[in-house]
Every structure is written in structure tokens, then in C-alpha cells.
Amino acid sequence: MILHKTQNEVAEDTHRFRVLRMGRRWGKTTLMSEEIKGMVLSKQNARVSYIANNYQQARDIGWELFKSEYRGMIESTNEARLEMRIKNGGIIILRGWESIENLRGQAFDFLCLDEVAQMTKFWVGWQEVLRPTLTDTKGEALFASTPKGYNHFYDLCNLELKDETFKSFHFTSYDNPFIPKEEIDAARETLPEERFSQEYMAEFQKTSGLVYKGFSRTLHTYEEEPNGDFRRVAGVDFGFRNPAAVLEILYDGQRVWVNNEWYKSGKTDMQVAEYVAGSNFDAVYPDPENPAAIEEMERLHVNTREVSKGKGSVEAGINNIQELIKTGRLKVHKRCVNLISEFETYSYKETKDEQNPDEKPIKFKDHALDALSYAVRMLLAEHGGMVYKRQKERFEINQINQSKNSCK
Numbered sequence: 006m007i008l009h010k011t012q013n014e015v016a017e018d019t020h021r022f023r024v025l026r027m028g029r030r031w032g033k034t035t036l037m038s039e040e041i042k043g044m045v046l047s048k049q050n051a052r053v054s055y056i057a058n059n060y061q062q063a064r065d066i067g068w069e070l071f072k073s074e075y076r077g078m079i080e081s082t083n084e085a086r087l088e089m090r091i092k093n094g095g096i097i098i099l100r101g102w103e104s105i106e107n108l109r110g111q112a113f114d115f116l117c118l119d120e121v122a123q124m125t126k127f128w129v130g131w132q133e134v135l136r137p138t139l140t141d142t143k144g145e146a147l148f149a150s151t152p153k154g155y156n157h158f159y160d161l162c163n164l165e166l167k168d169e170t171f172k173s174f175h176f177t178s179y180d181n182p183f184i185p186k187e188e189i190d191a192a193r194e195t196l197p198e199e200r201f202s203q204e205y206m207a208e209f210q211k212t213s214g215l216v217y218k219g220f221s222r223t224l225h226t227y228e229e230e231p232n233g234d235f236r237r238v239a240g241v242d243f244g245f246r247n248p249a250a251v252l253e254i255l256y257d258g259q260r261v262w263v264n265n266e267w268y269k270s271g272k273t274d275m276q277v278a279e280y281v282a283g284s285n286f287d288a289v290y291p292d293p294e295n296p297a298a299i300e301e302m303e304r305l306h307v308n309t310r311e312v313s314k315g316k317g318s319v320e321a322g323i324n325n326i327q328e329l330i331k332t333g334r335l336k337v338h339k340r341c342v343n344l345i346s347e348f349e350t351y352s353y354k355e356t357k358d359e360q361n362p363d364e365k366p367i368k369f370k371d372h373a374l375d376a377l378s379y380a381v382r383m384l385l386a387e388h389g390g391m392v393y394k395r396q397k398e399r400f401e402i403n404q405i406n407q408s409k410n411s412c413k
Contacts (some may be wrong), residue, residue, distance in 0.1 A: 064098060
């Protein structure tokens with residue numbers, strides 16, 4: 006199979022980890038097929054895995070192509086397991102992202118990850134399961150995807166800035182000389198500009214239907230520690246299979262700084278409570294739907310505060326956070342990578358009825374945002390109550406003074 010110019014550019018690069026950001030129909034699967042073929046032919050008993058977003062895509066896209074391209078090289082295939090053995094002893098294993106746990110403890114010479122932007126809990130899967138499979142062999146990996154908002158794939162593309170073993174490439178659909186240019190131009194004319202930029206030009210765009218459209222890394226993130234007289238509080242969203250999120254929040258009565266995050270999967274209520282207790286927050290605002298976890302924190306003398314949660318509370322939290330963003334009173338430290346990612350991906354369904362503003366966002370990747378909402382809603386309510394109390398006290402004092410003056 007002949008590679009075109011930009012495919013060759015990737016194939017000839019010698020970095021251990023290559024990250025490919027490209028537009029639709031650029032030819033990533035063809036490139037991966039050739040890369041895998043090159044590995045199993047050049048190394049005796051090579052072990053390679055192609056990982057798609059799910060099992061069906063692995064079968065429909067990778068499996069059929071590989072069987073066709075490698076037919077003279079194949080010794081045997083296992084259709085059910087999507088595995089093929091090459092005549093020189095090499096093995097090619099195809100998997101869906103949802104089943105990568107089955108690869109834990111194995112060893113590979115080369116991994117191809119297809120449509121990385123679509124893979125949920127990517128960093129857990131890569132760091133805890135896949136990266137260790139390359140250790141003994143000093144294996145390599147090729148990551149490829151069209152962008153999907155500013156999610157983990159955006160961070161992966163930027164790893165080359167701090168890790169010299171990574172190299173990123175960016176190509177558009179126009180870089181495939183075998184796709185008629187007029188077809189891409191026609192798509193440009195019919196698609197929304199943001200959708201075309203993402204799908205064909207491979208540009209990072211904010212997710213469609215984004216809840217926090219006003220959030221900007223430029224305007225709303227910081228690096229230097231803030232100075233001032235703050236209350237140091239926490240918002241807590243419990244979880245085990247899904248991550249637990251604890252946010253360190255600095256609040257001066259007007260402005261909110263999210264200064265740090267603790268974002269962990271597989272943590273029990275007791276482990277979350279121990280972390281919170283050891284952090285010595287002035288006050289903690291936990292998810293009220295887990296009273297057992299709250300009780301664990303109170304046993305450790307954590308100053309937990311009541312959080313109201315009922316009809317309209319989700320919308321109220323969103324409105325509070327949107328107002329803080331709009332007025333520039335919310336800042337997030339750059340180390341809070343999970344919260345920033347959630348801001349940039351938390352969205353409504355694309356079919357959201359604009360006449361139905363009470364429709365809730367998709368319940369996905371919102372753990373840190375939930376923790377922020379609990380704290381922000383209650384802090385603003387408490388502060389509003391304090392303001393009202395002071396105004397009432399001033400009014401009553403004025404009334405008394407006026408009454409005294411009238412008696413003179």
C-alpha cells in the first residue's frame with residue numbers, strides 16, 4: 006500500500022510516542038495498517054495491538070482491513086477474539102477501549118490507538134494499563150484522532166512540550182491527495198464553521214452545546230498563588246468507580262479561586278474522609294446524597310456544612326458559576342487539569358430544545374464541577390444571607406436613630 010506524503014512524514018519519524026491529529030479521510034487507518042505490518046515483518050515474534058474506541062469499530066474498521074492487507078502473512082485467525090498470528094510468530098490483537106483491562110500484564114512492541122479523543126477515562130487506561138505493557142520491550146505507540154473539544158487528546162498533543170519522547174503531527178483532510186478537494190470544499194459550504202474546523206481541519210473547538218461557553222483558559226486560569234484574606238473551603242463529590250473529587254477553594258466574600266484538586270478513582274468513603282480531614286479546611290461542602298460518607302468525615306471532626314440539593318439545584322449551581330465566570334470572579338489554578346477539562350466538555354445534548362432552559366446537561370465528566378457547584382452555591386447563599394443580615398441591622402439602627410431624633 007502506497008502512503009502519501011504526510012503519511013510518510015509520520016511513518017519516518019523516530020520518536021517513541023507519536024500523536025497524530027488529523028481531519029476526516031486523511032488516511033490514519035491505512036497508515037496504522039502499514040505501521041503494524043512493518044513491525045511484525047521486521048521483528049520476530051512481535052506483539053502488536055490495535056485499539057479502537059469500541060469492539061465494533063475494531064471489527065468493522067481494523068479487522069477487515071488487516072485481514073485483506075496481511076492475507077499472505079497470516080498463519081491463523083481467531084474471529085471471536087479478533088486476534089491473528091503471523092507466520093514469523095508475530096501476534097496482532099485488536100481490542101475495543103472498553104476491554105483494555107484484558108491487556109493488563111501483557112507485553113507489546115507496538116500499540117496503535119485509534120480515535121483517542123473518544124476514549125473515556127483515557128489517562129487511567131493509558132497510564133495504569135497500556136503504558137506498562139511497553140516497559141519490558143521498550144515498545145512504541147501511535148495515537149491518532151480527530152479532536153473532540155479541549156479534552157484529554159488536547160493535553161496528549163501538547164505532551165511534546167515537556168516530554169521529548171513524544172512528537173505531535175497535525176494534518177487536515179486537504180493533506181490527503183486522493184480525496185477530491187471539491188468534496189471537502191462542499192462540506193465547508195454545508196457544515197457549521199466550528200464543525201468543519203474540527204472534523205476536516207482538525208482544529209480544537211469547544212464542544213457543541215457547551216454549558217460553560219464563557220470559560221477561557223486565558224481569562225480564567227492562573228499560576229501564581231493569590232494573596233489576600235480567604236476562607237479556605239472544599240467542595241466534595243464522592244465516588245468509587247467514578248472519580249471522587251475534592252476541590253480546595255479560596256473565597257474572599259466576592260471572588261473564588263479553585264487552588265487545587267484531588268481527583269481519584271477507587272477511593273472509599275473513609276479514604277476520601279481521611280484526605281479531607283488531613284487538609285484542614287475551614288469548612289467542607291459535601292454531596293448530601295451520601296450521608297454515610299459525610300458521617301465518616303464528621304467522625305474525623307471535619308467541619309461539614311449542609312448542602313441543599315433538590316429540584317432546581319443543578320440549574321442554580323450552573324447559574325452561579327456562569328455568573329462568576331462572566332464577571333471574572335472565578336479563577337482556576339492550571340494544576341486543576343480535571344476541572345479545566347470538565348469546563349471544556351460539560352455539555353447539553355445536541356438536540357437540546359432552546360425553548361426548554363430547564364433541561365439538564367449530560368451526566369458525564371462532571372465530578373469536579375459538582376464539587377465546585379456544592380461549594381459555590383452554599384458560599385454565595387451564606388454570603389447573601391450575611392449581606393441581608395447586615396442590611397437589616399443597618400436599617401433597624403437607622404429606624405431607632407430616626408425615632409430618637411424625632412423625640413428630641
